[in-house]
Amino acid sequence: MRLLPIVPALTLLVMLGPVVAGLWGTVRAAFGHLPGAGLTGPNLDAFRALGDWPGLPRAVMLSVTTGFGTTLIALALVVLLVAGWSGTRAFAALERLLSPLLSVPHAAAAFGLAFLIAPSGWIARLISPGLTGWDQPPDWLIVNDPLGLALMAGLVAKEVPFLLLMTLAALAQADTRRAGAVAAALGYGRTTGWLKTVFPRVYAQIRLPVYVVLAYGMSVVDVALILGPGTPPPLSVQIVRWMGEPDFSARLLASAAALLQLGLVVGALVAWRLGEIAVAHLGLRWIASGHRGVRDAAVRGAALAGAGVAALSILLGLAVLAVWSVAGFWGFPDALPEGFTLRTWMRQGDDVLAAVGETALIAGVVTAAALVLTIGCLEAEVRHGRRLTQRGLWLLYLPLLVPQTAFLPGLQGLLLGVGADVGRAPVMLAHLVFVLPYVFLSLADPFRAWDARNGAVAAALGAGPDGVLWRVRLPMLLRPVLTAAAVGLSVSVGQYLATLLIGGGHVATLTTEAVALSSGGDRKAIAVFGLMQTGAALIPFALALMIPALVWRNRRGLQHG
């Protein structure tokens, strides 16, 4: 425990070091400097080549529309849902679905959605030929549509649960019930009253998560590969394509595009911030106008319907994956396959097991490291009084705000440059960058909310600081610690780009294998990998609920904590 005082610094280094180093590598390569390949700069060749790429305007446009579209729709759905429904039974039902929905990996949710809404998807099969008269799937581009609408839909479905969780956490800190009662007594409709009294306080708390959604939507790769348009693809996908080409000049091109991507995200965040100021201004005028809200009921209904569709699309998506994974022959437009068989599972068995092993090893090591660092930071806070400031919170969010496509290519280049072997260990370090913030955010509140008088009593009984931590604090916090572990595992399981780029294509996890299958169109194999990926993320959450219930089955005081 003598190392404890340096743990916060070490954590920051582990979390931000790769981001900073990767950005540096990207900048160097973008300006033509790639010593590992014998290229020296600086020059502007890569930017010139990027400017000459005919797909650039559309690719940039797609990044921007996807990012803003996803964030606006998801935020509006969540805000209106909470405004109109919090405290009702419908809301409680959605709340119970939250953890499972959150833990479904993005790629699996995207596959599920694609299998639902494609012209040959489940929805078309269910209504054909009866309603449509189709004997053949129509030649429509629903998935991979050129406007990226399917991509946006897939992202919204996954970001709604995330923003909802963050909003619920923020609500717990604001005195919302009484504010709502006061607004109602003054004659305000439920949604309008909530928007005018509670929303400003809540938004201040969920601002950083909203920024994360915006940055993520602009730079996502795996969901875009599955649901997004192909030619030209969003900028992030094109970056990864260039990175995959054997030619080194393509790598420089990718780095230039990565810098552009970073600039786009920074610009979008600034624009969003300006939008916040404008909305706040308009909101004050709206509040001053005294309107009580007339169309509340319609807005309420629409919000619930929207959130319901988002939740259903993920759940039904998993269901259709399950059906495909055991389907025999399944012709269009049959609603169900002619027969069920385990043949696909047998055929993919060895590959799946190997990928499960790799996924579990990486996720396990990374999560363990993240937990040790997080608990070390939080305990250093207790013993040395170093509290995370607002600026520290920004640092925590930084790895989630800097687009992955901006720093991972540079990091790969640097690793190659110093002769570090691409492979499992560097992949673990790269995963840690994304796992640490989520584990920290998940554990920090319960850790700090723990009644410190328990520690005072334990110390009065003669327990030293380590004894208090190991014998009292951590056992009492078993449930939040395991939940944080589950969050970490699911984040690691879902990592695509970090695994692909830093692993140099040699590290095959469930996620990289599943996404790699997407271009082949073998629905049965995709279904098997998508389900396994979901299971790998979901089972830890189930264990995080079950283990404390088992361990503390005779301890009533801990059963609801």
Add this chain to the structure above:
Amino acid sequence: MVKGLTLDRIAITKGGVPLVALDRHIAPGQVLTVMGPSGVGKSTLLSVVTGTLPNAFACTGRVLLDGRDITRLPPHDRRVGILFQDDLLFPHLSVGANLMFGLAPGGDRAARRARVAQALEEVDLAGFADRDPATLSGGQKARVALMRMLLADPCTLLLDEAFGRLDTVLRAQVREMVFARARARALPVLMVTHDAADAEAAGGDVVTLGN
């Protein structure tokens, strides 16, 4: 050597503003009651003695326990016992394991278990060792919390509104029990309360803060 708890010119400030000042000696078996409205710094005074003063506060003066200067010692080396308003029994441990946690190390398992059984018997809770603390009544929890503290063999006992959560009848019983045990072990007691009945029952000196 002077037996007892000495607060030697203790002065607590917050951001340079004086909060509490006290200069008293509590002899073994005696009770000093500190009264005053909430927010006046009563619990802060106790945290100076336990060694858990929050960073926002500063304190001058010395705390002596049986002649030993404990002002700079870490909390777990001070041998200062404390009871809070809540029982704060560790919810993950059984009643017996809570007492084992308190019992000073040493002795084999059988001997330690016997000590715990004896302690439970002393407060009419024989056979409760395997119980979940959450299933106990308020009065039973208070008794377990007291015995857990005493098994750690403290040299003084602090009471931080320790009877505040109990109803009037139970309150008198628990209070009598705590004072009796403290007297039997010749412990100096520093009690913080805002209930005049507590002060009366204690029978010692009363200091009123905040006036």
